[in-house]
Amino acid sequence: MESIDLLKLLAAVLALAIAIIGHEIMHGWVAYMYGDTTAKNAGRLTINPISHVDLVGTIIVPAATYFLPMLLGADSGFLFGWAKPVPINMATVARNAGYNGAMQVDLAGVVYNFTLAVFASIAIVYMSQPNTTDSLFYVFTYLLLFQMLIINVVLGVFNLLPIPQFDGAHFLIHLSLKYKINSIAEFFYKNEKYGIIIVVIILMTPLKNYILLMPVQMILNLLIS
Numbered sequence: 001m002e003s004i005d006l007l008k009l010l011a012a013v014l015a016l017a018i019a020i021i022g023h024e025i026m027h028g029w030v031a032y033m034y035g036d037t038t039a040k041n042a043g044r045l046t047i048n049p050i051s052h053v054d055l056v057g058t059i060i061v062p063a064a065t066y067f068l069p070m071l072l073g074a075d076s077g078f079l080f081g082w083a084k085p086v087p088i089n090m091a092t093v094a095r096n097a098g099y100n101g102a103m104q105v106d107l108a109g110v111v112y113n114f115t116l117a118v119f120a121s122i123a124i125v126y127m128s129q130p131n132t133t134d135s136l137f138y139v140f141t142y143l144l145l146f147q148m149l150i151i152n153v154v155l156g157v158f159n160l161l162p163i164p165q166f167d168g169a170h171f172l173i174h175l176s177l178k179y180k181i182n183s184i185a186e187f188f189y190k191n192e193k194y195g196i197i198i199v200v201i202i203l204m205t206p207l208k209n210y211i212l213l214m215p216v217q218m219i220l221n222l223l224i225s
Contacts, residue, residue: 007140008147009066012079015147016062019116019155020083021052023109028086030108034101036092044086056196057082065203079147080154080203090174099178106170113156120149121223149223150216157215164188165195 028039062081176184
């Protein structure tokens, strides 16, 4: 592996860690602001990556999405994954802040991801593309910002999809409960076990081009422009 490829991989791994760990911490932090100490008591409001590692989401899925295209003769894929969900007592949040507070907890991670993407895009716009005379530190910084932009947009878009167990579904659950449309909440509760299956189907089929990559590309074009 050439040095630039290694730097790109290291930048992608670091960017993914920042994106998914911060995503989960933000869920727990907003819940904590509304009186729920579950995540704090479990030691999950920490930047220590070991506390957030999920075997499937943090190791298997990122490795598959990055290296599988290479094994099939294509260029390396993008890194995608998730950290172990923080424990949250949503009943406490709803009691203290209502369903509006619950929806803020649901979207906290997505807001974090898109905020990071915006800051990364601003930095990239004001940086020149690396060349052979630049230091490895400059090259790595540029690659890290580039990966942070892409990964955070991908995570933000994906988590907004109404997939059971994901933020978009949680938001719709609490929105429906707020307006007493219980059938929507019941639908997502009943189909939670199929969430991971839906994720695998999307990532491993052409569906990802329409459901994920098209909106991601639109947002990236907007941010870079």
